[in-house]
Structure formats: structure tokens, C-alpha cells
Amino acid sequence: MADLSVKICGVTLNNPLIAASGTFGFGHEYGELYPLSTLGGISCKGITLLPRLGNPPPRIAEGKDGILNSVGLQNPGVDHFINDDLPWLMRQNTAVIANIAGNTVEEYCQMAERLDDSGVDMIEMNISCPNVKHGGVAFGTSCESVGNITKQVRAHCKKPLIVKLSPNVSDIAEIAKSAEAQGADAVSLINTLTGMRIDIETARPILRNNTGGMSGPAVFPVAVRMVWQVKNAVSIPVIGMGGISSWQDAAEMLIAGADALQIGTVLFNDPYAPIKICKGLNDFLDKKGYKSVSELTATIKPW
Amino acid sequence: MKKYDVHMLELVEKSEIAKNIFDFKLKNAQIAKITEPGQFLHIAVPGMVLRRPISVCDVTDDCIRIVFRIKGDGTRRLSEAKKGDMLDVLGPLGNGFDIEKGKTYAFVGGGIGVPPMLYSAKRAEKAYAVLGFANKDAAILCGDFKEAGCELFIATEDGSFGVRGFVTEPLENIIDRVDGVCACGPIPMLKAVAELCRKNGKPCQVSLEERMGCGIGACLVCACKTHGENGDEYKHVCKNGPVFNAEEVAWNG
Numbered sequence: 420m421a422d423l424s425v426k427i428c429g430v431t432l433n434n435p436l437i438a439a440s441g442t443f444g445f446g447h448e449y450g451e452l453y454p455l456s457t458l459g460g461i462s463c464k465g466i467t468l469l470p471r472l473g474n475p476p477p478r479i480a481e482g483k484d485g486i487l488n489s490v491g492l493q494n495p496g497v498d499h500f501i502n503d504d505l506p507w508l509m510r511q512n513t514a515v516i517a518n519i520a521g522n523t524v525e526e527y528c529q530m531a532e533r534l535d536d537s538g539v540d541m542i543e544m545n546i547s548c549p550n551v552k553h554g555g556v557a558f559g560t561s562c563e564s565v566g567n568i569t570k571q572v573r574a575h576c577k578k579p580l581i582v583k584l585s586p587n588v589s590d591i592a593e594i595a596k597s598a599e600a601q602g603a604d605a606v607s608l609i610n611t612l613t614g615m616r617i618d619i620e621t622a623r624p625i626l627r628n629n630t631g632g633m634s635g636p637a638v639f640p641v642a643v644r645m646v647w648q649v650k651n652a653v654s655i656p657v658i659g660m661g662g663i664s665s666w667q668d669a670a671e672m673l674i675a676g677a678d679a680l681q682i683g684t685v686l687f688n689d690p691y692a693p694i695k696i697c698k699g700l701n702d703f704l705d706k707k708g709y710k711s712v713s714e715l716t717a718t719i720k721p722w
Numbered sequence: 723m724k725k726y727d728v729h730m731l732e733l734v735e736k737s738e739i740a741k742n743i744f745d746f747k748l749k750n751a752q753i754a755k756i757t758e759p760g761q762f763l764h765i766a767v768p769g770m771v772l773r774r775p776i777s778v779c780d781v782t783d784d785c786i787r788i789v790f791r792i793k794g795d796g797t798r799r800l801s802e803a804k805k806g807d808m809l810d811v812l813g814p815l816g817n818g819f820d821i822e823k824g825k826t827y828a829f830v831g832g833g834i835g836v837p838p839m840l841y842s843a844k845r846a847e848k849a850y851a852v853l854g855f856a857n858k859d860a861a862i863l864c865g866d867f868k869e870a871g872c873e874l875f876i877a878t879e880d881g882s883f884g885v886r887g888f889v890t891e892p893l894e895n896i897i898d899r900v901d902g903v904c905a906c907g908p909i910p911m912l913k914a915v916a917e918l919c920r921k922n923g924k925p926c927q928v929s930l931e932e933r934m935g936c937g938i939g940a941c942l943v944c945a946c947k948t949h950g951e952n953g954d955e956y957k958h959v960c961k962n963g964p965v966f967n968a969e970e971v972a973w974n975g
Contacts (some may be wrong), residue, residue: 444940
């Protein structure tokens with residue numbers, strides 16, 4: 420029995436698996452199936468300062484080994500989250516990560532300030548949502564803007580601050596360095612890759628938003644590469660995600676350099692994936708003679 | 723017992739009841755026992771990232787019956803399942819039709835919207851079934867509704883079976899006799915049925931469809947615009963539906 424717990428920015432997680440933002444709501448629905456302490460943490464649905472309706476449907480399309488979504492940050496707003504969702508979440512014995520998104524830097528700062536006084540364990544700053552017109556990924560695609568927003572939000576927030584990075588950039592390692600230089604406690608990656616599907620009969624995009632964010636097994640190799648590059652560039656913890664759907668994928672992502680993991684799309688097919696992945700990881704660690712899952716992190720031997 | 727869970731269901735009977743329309747009988751006493759009319763099953767299909775939401779057509783003893791049409795790769799692969807195969811099912815999901823005791827209902831189905839009406843009709847004290855199809859060859863389950871004791875009205879677009887035209891015509895003729903209407907089918911049909919009910923002061927419940935992700939209300943993709951207390955909002959077909967009060971639906975959303 421290896422020790423599956425990991426410590427990220429001073430917060431101990433039951434295991435390295437965190438539910439990825441946008442795939443798990445605020446936990447209630449999957450909580451019907453198993454105790455949420457099954458997970459190391461939950462990165463909650465992305466919240467904004469005010470409630471957001473989200474984009475018109477269809478909001479999901481499928482590709483080979485992947486999906487596209489264009490939800491557009493539908494959420495009840497930060498106050499609703501703090502007052503109505505957080506108290507219940509805090510009783511679930513799992514780390515609670517608030518995921519924030521804004522139209523302006525000021526909105527991010529205001530949300531960070533409010534959450535700083537709440538019971539959340541960490542704040543994940545989403546500067547990589549591809550599905551909103553203002554803000555979102557616009558903050559996440561240049562070193563300058565990532566550095567600027569990180570610096571400003573940092574000044575409003577004492578809680579551990581994770582910056583969630585977009586893969587839709589030319590050099591993700593440079594972006595990660597900017598976040599680290601301006602005070603990020605960790606980075607998480609990758610958010611979705613921008614994609615598109617078209618119905619050939621009608622010539623209409625499947626998504627009403629035309630484009631959406633791609634996730635699922637198809638993006639896994641891209642995510643592994645980026646996690647490896649970022650791990651080599653920064654010394655803060657790296658939370659790896661992107662298409663993890665088995666314990667083997669989880670092990671691979673850890674070996675590439677992840678200190679913790681997020682899983683999302685796999686849940687839609689197999690809600691019980693976290694339990695299976697933890698069991699598989701544990702057996703693998705035992706077989707390899709590791710005492711703790713953290714010993715696996717960044718053990719890659721590159722050519 | 724959990725409200726919904728992943729269950730393994732054995733495919734015990736399978737037939738193609740019309741071109742590209744399949745009828746599956748799935749065995750698992752545990753899930754059959756708790757499944758309500760109008761709910762759906764979220765079925766994993768080998769090789770696909772997403773499950774496929776299929777409405778419940780009927781429940782008998784320890785079996786759930788589903789009837790679905792091949793629409794794309796997922797439903798095609800599902801149709802290739804063999805007798806004896808175990809299907810990985812998340813369910814039962816969603817809120818079904820609210821059928822009150824002692825009341826008379828019209829169950830209106832259009833095309834592949836017909837199957838979910840069968841189990842629902844069986845719940846009603848007295849039921850009229852108003853079924854619409856493109857043509858005679860596409861007609862399904864008419865015998866089942868008769869067997870269930872429904873008074874049956876059929877409309878086809880080309881007049882090859884029943885009356886020529888849409889379900890709204892036969893529905894209009896009987897709407898005075900019912901306390902409420904339940905409907906499932908294409909959006910233009912649902913809109914017309916809802917309008918007819920509104921004019922006649924009859925409550926109308928509609929079962930909606932949308933491209934779906936998790937199936938349980940966590941991912942928020944299967945959005946449906948509804949009139950809320952504070953203006954229009956997006957509810958979700960999987961968790962808030964698939965059955966909605968027709969008055970709540972923003973049809974032009």
C-alpha cells in the first residue's frame with residue numbers, strides 16, 4: 420500500500436486526482452455515486468463575479484477519442500458559490516479549489532478577494548477559457564498579460580494561487596515562467612485545445628458557438644509534452660491534466676512531471692474512473708517499489 | 723439504494739422494428755424496479771467517448787425496453803450489440819412525466835419520440851395515444867399502445883397510414899376529453915402541441931432532447947432555454963428534464 424497523498428502548496432490531498440473544472444459541477448451529482456473524499460480535490464465549475472447564462476446549445480460535439488465543449492462558463496456567480504455550494508463542499512473531506520474567470524483583471528481581483536475570506540483551499544485562476552468573448556483565453560496567451568494578471572490577483576489573495584494555462588500558445592513554458600515570476604503558487608495545464616466540427620449535410624458547425632474546447636484521450640500526448648516542458652521550466656508544483664483516462668495515463672503524466680493530476684472528460688464515460696485510477700496507481704507503485712506517489716513525479720528519463 | 727448508478731444490463735431480446743429502428747429488451751431487476759416513465763438511460767458504446775442517452779420505452783418485470791433510431795456512429799454501434807451482451811448503463815436518469823392518478827391524458831409522440839410515451843401511457847388511468855410518423859413504413863409500436871389499452875389515433879405525413887397530416891389534428895379533436903397532454907417528438911411538433919394545449923387551457927408536459935455529456939447535471943452542456951423567475955435561463959435536459967412543463971420552455975431560445 421503506497422502513500423497516495425500529495426502535498427501541493429501546503430494543502431494535503433487524499434490522492435493526486437482532482438476533478439477538473441467544468442466536468443464536475445460543484446460535486447453534488449457525482450456525490451450521489453461515491454463519497455467525494457474518493458478524490459484528492461475538486462476544482463469547481465468556473466465561477467464569475469456575476470451569474471452567467473452560458474452559450475446557446477448545442478454545447479458539445481464528439482470527435483474520435485475526444486469531445487468539444489462550448490458551455491461558456493454558465494454559473495451562478497461567486498456569491499452563490501460561497502453561500503450555497505461551499506458550505507456543503509467543505510464537509511466532504513476533499514480539497515476544494517475555486518476556479519475563477521473574469522471579463523477584466525479587476526473582476527479576477529474582486530473574486531480572489533472574496534474567496535480569500537472563504538473556506539476554499541486553493542484558487543485556480545482560469546485565464547484559458549476558449550468559449551467566452553471577453554477575457555478568458557485572452558489573458559492567457561502572452562507572457563506579458565499572464566504576468567500582469569497573476570501579479571494583480573496575487574496582491575488580493577493569500578490563499579494558494581494556481582494559474583491554469585492554455586495550450587493554445589506557441590511556448591507554454593515561457594508562459595508558466597511568467598506566472599511563477601509574478602507569484603503563482605502552482606500551474607495547472609492543459610486547458611482545452613480550440614477545435615471545431617462541421618455537419619457535412621448542412622455545412623453548419625455542430626457547436627452553436629462554432630468553435631469549442633477539445634478534451635479527452637486525443638489531447639493526452641499534447642498534454643504530456645506540455646507538462647514535461649513546463650516542469651523543466653518552473654520550480655512551483657505542476658498539476659497535469661488533459662485526456663487522462665486510465666491509471667497508466669495517470670502514471671505517465673506523473674512521470675512527465677506532474678505533482679498532482681486533474682481528470683475530467685473520462686468521468687462522462689466512466690463516473691467511477693477516479694476509484695479505478697487510484698487502485699491501478701497504487702498497484703503500480705507497489706510493483707515498482709515506490710513508497711509514495713510523489714516519488715513518481717518527474718522521473719522521466721528523456722533521451 | 724442510489725438514485726442512479728452504473729448498472730450492467732443484459733441484452734435479452736433484440737429486433738429491428740422499422741428501418742434503422744431497434745428494439746432492445748435489457749435485463750436487470752435492480753434498475754428496472756426504480757425506473758419511472760419518461761426517464762432515460764445513458765449507455766456506454768464501445769469506441770465512443772460519450773455515452774448515448776436513450777429514453778425508456780417500457781418496463782416489464784425485471785426488464786427495461788428501449789427503442790432507438792440509428793442517427794450516427796454511436797447509435798449505429800449500439801445497434802450492433804448482440805443478444806447476451808452486457809450493456810454498461812448509467813441510470814435511471816432525469817425527471818419523467820408526472821402522471822396523476824384518476825386523470826385522463828393524451829400521449830402524443832412523433833417519430834422516434836413515440837417510444838417514451840408507451841410506459842408513460844401505461845401509468846395513466848385513461849390514455850389516448852396520438853402518434854405521428856413520416857409514413858406507414860416508419861410506424862412503430864402501434865400495437866403496443868393498443869395492447870396497453872390506449873385509444874389510438876395515427877397521423878402520417880403522406881397519408882399512407884391513419885389520417886394524412888400532423889398529430890395536432892387528431893389531438894385537437896380529443897383535447898376536450900383529457901386533463902393533460904404529454905408529448906415527445908421534433909421541436910416544431912412540440913411547439914404546435916404546446917400552443918394547442920395553451921389555447922385549450924390544458925397542462926402540457928414535453929420531453930426534450932439535446933446533445934448530452936455527463937447525463938447527471940454536472941457538465942452543463944445539454945442546455946435548454948426556459949423562462950425563469952429572473953428572466954430566461956438555461957436549464958439542463960439531463961437533470962432538470964428531459965420532461966419540462968411546456969409553458970416553461972423558451973421555444974425560440
